Amino acid sequence: MTETVKSTLPDKERRIAGEALQDTLVDLLGLSLIGKQAHWTVVGPRFRSIHLQLDEIVSSARAFSDTVAERAAALGVPPDGRPATVAASFSLPGPEDGWLRDTEAIELMATSLEQSIGRLRHRIEATEEADPVTQDLLITITAELEKQRWMFDAENWPRSQ
Amino acid sequence: MTETVKSTLPDKERRIAGEALQDTLVDLLGLSLIGKQAHWTVVGPRFRSIHLQLDEIVSSARAFSDTVAERAAALGVPPDGRPATVAASFSLPGPEDGWLRDTEAIELMATSLEQSIGRLRHRIEATEEADPVTQDLLITITAELEKQRWMFDAENWPRSQ
């Protein structure tokens, strides 16, 4: 059934945009899962502040994952956000099993966000010619993740030196 | 750091409740992922109706997964909702790769919900002695999933005969 939904893009452009969106989808679903994991298992003096901050990332990641997946569908590319796919493709660092110190949670999120941003910037370049509509969405996501990353980085000071 | 957060339950009761909660967490996170997957890839004459209905399940599953994981933490048991854990432990049927016919989406969700309810009813029994507070939460989740299952089953008629 792969050809079911027609695309408004030619094949090549659809493939480029489709890959960028699928990879972004996995990153965002993964971030939403590890964000929640840290939200639940964080301990330490800064528990409450980080507990709340993590929910904001999860909320952003969930909302963007929906937009990204529906954009793929709109281009005739069925997105894949099933548990096994996310687990197999997600490559950003995440928390260990068990409780998580607050300082580790902050450093972990700053690092994961930084890596996801680097990947997004490559996709912004890759989609510029293929589909400026998809590119615009990736730019919007990058702006939000860079804002979130700054907050964790500012909070990480002076340990991150 | 497993002993970090104190429990209000004795060891045995905590273990029983903790297992029930962890298993429920995986089911709910898995349901939220496959619900979204079907939300994005469903095609057919009933697209819009099912697209919207699936978002209600995802919304319920996400909200309950948060309550369940925080209840585990409240009992001193760190929950595990990381991508690899969900992928490894989730055993309910989910959609195939690619687009999904509307009739298949309905049957799939009815089946997955039915199986998750059967598992929840066992956990309701298992936690009755160990922790009535956890049991009460599992009862609330079951009521909601049974309502959702009925709607898909009613919609599945007369094909499910």
Next chain:
Amino acid sequence: MTETVKSTLPDKERRIAGEALQDTLVDLLGLSLIGKQAHWTVVGPRFRSIHLQLDEIVSSARAFSDTVAERAAALGVPPDGRPATVAASFSLPGPEDGWLRDTEAIELMATSLEQSIGRLRHRIEATEEADPVTQDLLITITAELEKQRWMFDAENWPRSQ
């Protein structure tokens, strides 16, 4: 078409829960109708206060009747809330034809609520083994009706001595 929607309960349990829900449905629909009747026909110095109070019961009774009927459907039991069924099965005391004195309205509602609570308590016992999910719903309804009954009873003082 009685077997149309599958049940998540075995036959015997489904029958017990189904009966408890059907009987509760009739009581709640009946209460919503006699509550409105009194809301419209009450006269006397306490008119406004009781007129408003009755709408709160009607609102609760309508909301619970929906939950109860959908719970029956979720268990594969088609509920019956048609006019003839309600009229034939409803056995709680209701207002006479015509205008209704405020003192009588209060006494009537206190009595009807008290009787409906007694019946609910029997159903709570009856469903404990058969279906704790249904039992939990009946407990919730009882809590609300007992609160409403207290308010009418407190208002009925000192006449109720």
Next chain:
Amino acid sequence: MTETVKSTLPDKERRIAGEALQDTLVDLLGLSLIGKQAHWTVVGPRFRSIHLQLDEIVSSARAFSDTVAERAAALGVPPDGRPATVAASFSLPGPEDGWLRDTEAIELMATSLEQSIGRLRHRIEATEEADPVTQDLLITITAELEKQRWMFDAENWPRSQ
């Protein structure tokens, strides 16, 4: 106590308006009950769409029944919306016992609404001289029920040919 609340209309006009309102009250309460019945027991591929649509009729019917009954009271005529009265006086077609096919639910509601509209149009004529205030309320109700009827009729196509 029938003369308890004074009327702002002479006897004859009050009787005409009172009868029109009482008959409308029974139709609306009956519609709200059979609408809910179908809301709970409908099955088939269009389940969700009709389940939601039926709640809109129930909501309209309940709101109008309150306005109609309070208008009767305002004219010094105590309305009668008790279970036995509704069951005895309600003459519009309603669903059978048990589950209800979606196509039957649609046809049933289209028919019941059509009949109730025909009756309302007679009451609009009957009250024109007696009480233009009551007439205006009946016109408002007719507009809403005709809109609801059209929707079911449009949905019934091409079966209704």
Next chain:
Amino acid sequence: MTETVKSTLPDKERRIAGEALQDTLVDLLGLSLIGKQAHWTVVGPRFRSIHLQLDEIVSSARAFSDTVAERAAALGVPPDGRPATVAASFSLPGPEDGWLRDTEAIELMATSLEQSIGRLRHRIEATEEADPVTQDLLITITAELEKQRWMFDAENWPRSQ
């Protein structure tokens, strides 16, 4: 400047509609002032209930007075709601100086509303030919005031016998 705003009605019809609206304006502004007066000065066991009920009449009367005056302006007739005009033209019974017993407040409002309704019904007849748009507004106001009157009358029982 009397001809400043053009009318959409011929002269005779404008005069009839204009008079009906001006008289209604005075009644409504007067009702809003005596309603507030009673709201502030009522005493007795039913203080709170009547205090709140009176504010609902004031709120209705103020909103309708605005609609009525703007309708007059829309017909090219400048309305007159100045203090001296209201005082000179208002002829419905109002409260005495000083505190007001709750039973008197109820009787007073029931009487004032009854008289204002009688006057409105004459204006409904008078405007039927001249301007059905104005007539429709007067019908709407009558419906609301008759509802309010019933409530005070029901509350007045059994003293009003």
Next chain:
Amino acid sequence: MTETVKSTLPDKERRIAGEALQDTLVDLLGLSLIGKQAHWTVVGPRFRSIHLQLDEIVSSARAFSDTVAERAAALGVPPDGRPATVAASFSLPGPEDGWLRDTEAIELMATSLEQSIGRLRHRIEATEEADPVTQDLLITITAELEKQRWMFDAENWPRSQ
């Protein structure tokens, strides 16, 4: 497919009501388009005030056009609001190409509204016997447009002398 949706009116009455509604639909859609046109192109010292005022007319005209078209459908008459129909049938004065002086915008809207009201008053008469429900809707629309016309006329003073 013209007979697809059944009517609740006999043929002759349906034709009269259907024509009144179709003509009103064109007037309202036309008003919403020229209102927006003036909203975008108005210039002059009163720009902001008129820019906002025009959006209120557009909002009313759009809402009423929906009600009018759905009322036609409810009577079994398919409405026609397609671009070519609106352009061909719309006969009220509208703005020229390009920017529009604020004084001209005001005079234009006052004139267009005045003409549309004159047409509505004829339809109110025409539908009185055929369908009082349709008539009541036309009365409501007239009340709103007359209010809007007054505001532009009052604003047009003293130029309109």
Next chain:
Amino acid sequence: MTETVKSTLPDKERRIAGEALQDTLVDLLGLSLIGKQAHWTVVGPRFRSIHLQLDEIVSSARAFSDTVAERAAALGVPPDGRPATVAASFSLPGPEDGWLRDTEAIELMATSLEQSIGRLRHRIEATEEADPVTQDLLITITAELEKQRWMFDAENWPRSQ
């Protein structure tokens, strides 16, 4: 019944505060009536802007009149806001009969507000010793009316030179 509600102030202080509040009540009710009168009858190029601005004064005046009258009641002094009292005691300038030019409306409101502020400032002094709670309320009202006066005065420029 003048002594019905007890005062929390000694006789002399109650008399001083009571007079200040009664006089303020008349000014505010009068302002609300002439503000509405101008709201309805204003014509001219600034119609819409002033029409809206006048409703803000009316809204403030109505809200403060309620607070002022309830404060009098709270001090055991029954307030008097009946039509005849307002007409007899209100001494601020108001609009003439008929339509009102926009420039006159602005000048009129600026003048009426200025005079009412002068009177409030005397009452602020008069109540300083007698009742600082009443004084604080009068200060709050003055702040709002001075803000409203400034806006009309700024709008009146350069005519007010």
Next chain:
Amino acid sequence: MTETVKSTLPDKERRIAGEALQDTLVDLLGLSLIGKQAHWTVVGPRFRSIHLQLDEIVSSARAFSDTVAERAAALGVPPDGRPATVAASFSLPGPEDGWLRDTEAIELMATSLEQSIGRLRHRIEATEEADPVTQDLLITITAELEKQRWMFDAENWPRSQ
């Protein structure tokens, strides 16, 4: 008066952006009109679902038409959205006269949206150099219309094969 509002763009760029915006305005106004037409005249088993879905497109098209026209004005180009202009310039396929089968409505909207997207993609290219601010707006509109198109296309399956 064509030069009335100054532009922030040089002549050539203004002309390119102005044309792209004017053409988009006509497409969006046309879509809003044919979307409503289908909303009113659709019949068939999927009536309710499509009736609601069409209102979402109309809502988007109306909001974007406003933004597009105001952007043209902001660039010193008076937009043209008058009935005759829309009728003359609109070239997307729309519904026939009379009732519209649900399957045809879906296919029609999928086709119209697809064509409008193709046109928008050309304008995105055309405005890249001339005005990136206008381009960004066109990208946003394309994203929304592509999402709407996917939904109709997904719903059209398997008929669209």
Next chain:
Amino acid sequence: MTETVKSTLPDKERRIAGEALQDTLVDLLGLSLIGKQAHWTVVGPRFRSIHLQLDEIVSSARAFSDTVAERAAALGVPPDGRPATVAASFSLPGPEDGWLRDTEAIELMATSLEQSIGRLRHRIEATEEADPVTQDLLITITAELEKQRWMFDAENWPRSQ
């Protein structure tokens, strides 16, 4: 740790303001507790009206207690609202054990409020020189409590004679 938070007032003024605030805190916390006690235990024909009225006092008392305590903290004075302190320092009359007649509840609240107002008026005087900011807060609280007292007193008539 008493000197932990710096004060913006000199020692003497801080002491005066601190005492006034601490005493007011105890009165308000006490009022909120006895208000709730009466809210729960009141019986009699006026039950509902008083039950609701008491919650308004509790709500005011709780909100003001927070403002008062935070004002003390802002002046460098740690407030004391612990159970033992409230019980030891609270001196206003409160309800007996068990159920409370409605007439007694009204009289009790009128008396307690009257006494608390007398105490507040002394503190208003005491803080005038020491801290006008604290004085202004006490004036605001007095205005609200005097309004509440009036309502109970008006309701108490004619028994309070």
Next chain:
Amino acid sequence: MTETVKSTLPDKERRIAGEALQDTLVDLLGLSLIGKQAHWTVVGPRFRSIHLQLDEIVSSARAFSDTVAERAAALGVPPDGRPATVAASFSLPGPEDGWLRDTEAIELMATSLEQSIGRLRHRIEATEEADPVTQDLLITITAELEKQRWMFDAENWPRSQ
């Protein structure tokens, strides 16, 4: 007046449930008072975070205390939440006089909540037979307090080792 409000429970069951509810009421009112006390007097680097967190406990404790007391009343048992009763019966640890270090506030609340939970679990057992409706309420309260306790405990790490 102890027998004033009838109970829906037999004597023995009412006594058991009544005691459980009265003891819970004292714990919750005490928690709300010491929570506020800590809210006002906490100092240290985590001031803002804990200040806000404490208000959430106070809010929960106040809401539950109302539900618990009204449940006692609904069972015919007058609750006792007067200042002296709370002070005499409250046995959970609370803050000392004066300012409170943030680390102490956290430890204090974790301890108080832990003890209150232990007591609630005994009452859950005690009421299982006597009144499942009361038991269900106690389970709900326990779930919330255990969640709050976990948050303070997680925040207390690593000091709590």
Next chain:
Amino acid sequence: MTETVKSTLPDKERRIAGEALQDTLVDLLGLSLIGKQAHWTVVGPRFRSIHLQLDEIVSSARAFSDTVAERAAALGVPPDGRPATVAASFSLPGPEDGWLRDTEAIELMATSLEQSIGRLRHRIEATEEADPVTQDLLITITAELEKQRWMFDAENWPRSQ
């Protein structure tokens, strides 16, 4: 144009109040700018908590600056809040260039607020005779800034010793 807006105060009083308001305006605008500066540049473990807290001060300072400037205008004194004026007149301590440690941010705000409060208290005295309305506004601002100062001071502990 300095005399353009009339004052309701004599010259001397206007000058005193005008100076107090102008000086307060500069302090508040300055506080809003340095509060935002710290909001953007703060780093350290308490980043999130302080980042949010600073926005509350900015929000208060902006709202009060508007009220203060409009009060000056209402007294016929044109306020001056232009960039150069704020820069030249603002004398409270603010952050250095670049990133700002969280501990420094807290100490800085506590100090700036303390100084601004000292200046406000002088203006409260200075305006007591000249204009109690202006004084009342300054008292309100002082209450809010003292509350904000306490929170930073409490957070600064034990470093501030």
Next chain:
Amino acid sequence: MTETVKSTLPDKERRIAGEALQDTLVDLLGLSLIGKQAHWTVVGPRFRSIHLQLDEIVSSARAFSDTVAERAAALGVPPDGRPATVAASFSLPGPEDGWLRDTEAIELMATSLEQSIGRLRHRIEATEEADPVTQDLLITITAELEKQRWMFDAENWPRSQ
């Protein structure tokens, strides 16, 4: 501490984006201050309309200044929005001391906005290569300021010729 927060951009790109953002920050803070200044000091017949319009610009400018400054921080560049920096760097025309004629206010804002837009368009070009995420934000701001400029320019007609 300049290197405290890491950047997601290389040095050169960070410098380019950082400068564009810092310059935009100063323009927006400056616009918000002169917008408020004109909001407070404007006089003339169009006072109210412009007073309100200016607050919309201030609101936009404040919101964008926050987004711009946080974007700089997200790129590791500490923004500078302190009073002295704004005063020294702000170069757009602003109002003189004292009252401001309404015609001057309009011309002033049209000019300032036009100049700020010209500067933004240069920064859009400058950041295209360096950081498309920053560029996208500048495009969004330009779109809003161009819309605001058009409104003032349209209002300035025919004086701006």
